[in-house]
Amino acid sequence: MSIITHLPIIMVAIPILMSAVMVLLRKEPGIQKVLAVSVSFLLSIFSVFLLLQVWSGGIQVYEVGEWGKYGIVLVADLLSSGMLVLTSCVSFLALIYSLDYIEKRSLSASYYPLFSLLMAGLNGSFLTGDIFNLFVFFEILLLSSCGLVIANEQGGVTKSSDKMEATFKYLVLNMLSAFVMLLAVASLYATTGTLNMADISVRLSEMSSSGTLPWHVFAIALMFIVVFGNKAAIFPLHYWLPDVHPTAPSPISAMLSGVLIKVGAYGMLRVFFLIFTDTLYIFKPLIIYLALATIIVGATSAVAQTDVKRLLAYSSVSQIGYVFLGIGFGSVYGIAAALVYLVNHAIAKSMLFLTSGGIIHHAGTRDMRKMGGMVDSAPFMSLMFLTGAMSIAGLPPLGGFIAKFQLFDVGISEKYYFEIAIALLFAIFTLFYMFRAMLLMFWGEKRDVSEYGDYSTHGTSSLISLPIIVLAIAVVIFGIYAEPLISLATATADQILNPQYYIDAVMTGVVR
Template identity: 60%
Template sequence: MILMEHVPIILIALPIIFGALTIFFRSRSALQKALNIGVFSFLLLLSMVLLFHVWENGILVYEVGQWGKYGILLVADLLGAGMVVLSSLISLMAMIYATDYMDRKALDSTFFPLFNLMVAGLNGIFLTGDIFNMFVFFEVLVLSSCGLIVLTGRGDHTKMADKLEAIFKYLILNMVSIILMLVAIASLYATVGTLNMADIAVRIAFLADAQALPWHIHVIAMMFIVVFGYKAALFPLHFWLADVHPSAPAPIHAMLSGMVIKVGVYGILRVHYLMFSDALFMLQPILIFLSLITIAVGATSAIGQYDLKRLLAYSSVSQIGYVLLGVGMGTAYALTAAIVYLVNHAIAKSMLFLATGETLYHAGTKDMRKMGGFASSAPFLCTIFLIGSMSIAGLPPAGGFFAKFLLFDAGLSAQFYIPIAIALIFAIFTLFYLFRTWLTIFWGGVKSQKSGRSHTRNPTPAIKFALSMLACVVIFIGVYPEPLIVLSNTIAGQLLDPQPYITAVLERGVR
């Protein structure tokens, strides 16, 4: 049981240490692959153990250096631990997929260290209880994902010049958003004199009770909305996503669209629902309004695309709008729906992106108009793509149905009739563009002239394993969503009543 306390720090430290160690095995490719898959499986196991532990025994707080609330604390509550399980699952599958997908040169040199650092950054963001520490892990995440986007894989038809342009955009915009985050953190620290999120929450609540809440707390809350909205590709800040994500190789694309944009949603859930709950009344209408525009812009942009990866990237923009709609509505039911939607979209979308990378390799082009009739030559990819599309579009046997159903039901029960009507219209758009894509690629006559060669390009066992595992999870969520809904409901309850979180963090003694 004494080991259990150290699990949060192991989840962060192990990928960092291993990211450094794995460089020494670069000349021994098979060993490196086996070790990394072993470590990531261990991380998945550990994160699930952590989630069960938190579910059974309440919030787990780990002190890095026994300074109580004045030092850095790692806090594993249900939301954080759940997100870590999600990211571990997706990163393990992306890693297994990548061992066969990435170019040999990229795989042996930089892929594994950077991927480890990226996972460490994600786990750090989800587990930290300190707002400045969150900023540090944001930087770890950004720099490692920049390095991963340049790598090349076998179904990757993006030129190096385009990748560098995309990274330049990504890095500059990320730096600006992160500088904004730092300004917000500095202003917050100057106002309340602490960086611990639970402590900040107590002090802001104290100021609000004394009717002495300074007006610039609202400004700081909005700055955090900009920062996290940029991460999550909220409407006025969504333009970079369609350039950056399609430039990445498929496993990294799956991680970026599956997990990294969810970091923004996590940030809004954590920072605004914990710390700025007194300023939320002003932010919720803004969030609802912007997320509706995000849904509309993403869906309409996706319809006009012929580049498969770019279409799915715009689809991500649209789908993250649905998640933020649930976050913006802010009732317990809506938050439950938003978390279910987030989990389902993360798994189904990363599966769809992994399948897309393999489809593009099979096709030898990224233009959808040149594809057709792959159902006979690649029946496996056809099935996976269908399951993914059904889940994203919200058709019953897959997990997306419950996500959409809960979200719309939550909206109707909270009497947000007009936002739900708009969201429903664009859900039909989603159905249209995803199934048009599926029909174009997999049905119809064979169009490609080079098809003599492309028939031999079939998925390897590792790729098939990763895709079918994710497909199983998607179907499982669709057929038996009860555990996920109960978990999300508990998380939503904790978000709306953060007192257990605050108590667990602040009862620490000082050395």
């Protein structure tokens, strides 16, 4: 029994433990800081180990309490462990960034505990193999992210009342979607008599092959589209996102846009391609058209924004549409393209939000009309924003180009001509709104000093610039040397489309 076999539970238990320890240590900011950063670093190392373990040794199943399929199981397959690596690396970098960005008092009183809890919620929802447990981890995610959105940044650019308003919208909509998820889970349990996802999958496919699949399974699947669509902010359910992501402090915006909305995409991949495989023939076109609507609404709204973080938030809405487009294609290459897109967007968008934090700190406002000519006073931020904007817009040497190219290539080879035409048209919109922001903020004349005051003179600290540089290097590497990511994504997609691997790994467990 080495530590390697216990990795799945460690990934969930340590952050939960840490959040309690952090509350106890709130009078000792120095210890808290060292502990938070070292634990977060340790978790990202562990997640890489877990991914390597899954890559070489197949799907890892950890039975909590050794109750076999009747208890809660943690399952690490390629999708889960890949998402774990992504989230723990992004959250490590966001944590380093927030050491210098969040107000000191708010940092030690509530920020560290809630951030640990957020990591526990993320790791748990990626690892769990029990559908009710997924609901519980979603709620942990929701409540801790609400607390983090309210956290105060230094300088106080965002008014407290704005944060309250945004959090209220976020919380009410997500509570409603939590009720829908609870309804769906209860109906699924009443239909199949089990909560284990692999077991549900076996029973539903058995019912389907004997022709006794009840009609309400389709209604349950639709409820899950509502739940995950709300988490990922796809078209009819996206209205909370452009309010919440800009008002949050920048490292939390990076977490929300980079990682949290991807939980919706993960849930879609897990639940639909494992449990509801027999209903996909109805829902694939639905997902594709919702994704197209999301792309259109997000891109057209982003064009008119004057607030830099609001623009980035609408851009997130638009980009998550591309991820869902790939999921909707539903073939190995479609899902692989969606995963590549997901990773590239997570990295580039976290980097852009972190950069926007530096820009806001420099300019003292979020309004792009009150900026201008910042390429002279903040050359580092402008270079980093250019890198991120090029990646999101899909320009060649960077990661976003590989992602968009692969997605469109799949769409054309599978004869989705109309869908790809629309996606391509709005990819040009992406280019337009990203470079419009670039022009407004960094080029042109310096703003009217007598009216808006001068830019802040003190430069960026190394704690703020380091995470941005690391993410920028990742963006460039995924663009120039994309083969490892693509082959990992293809293997993952292959595993997602053959639920038998997952079922075989989970169902061997016996009650002891």
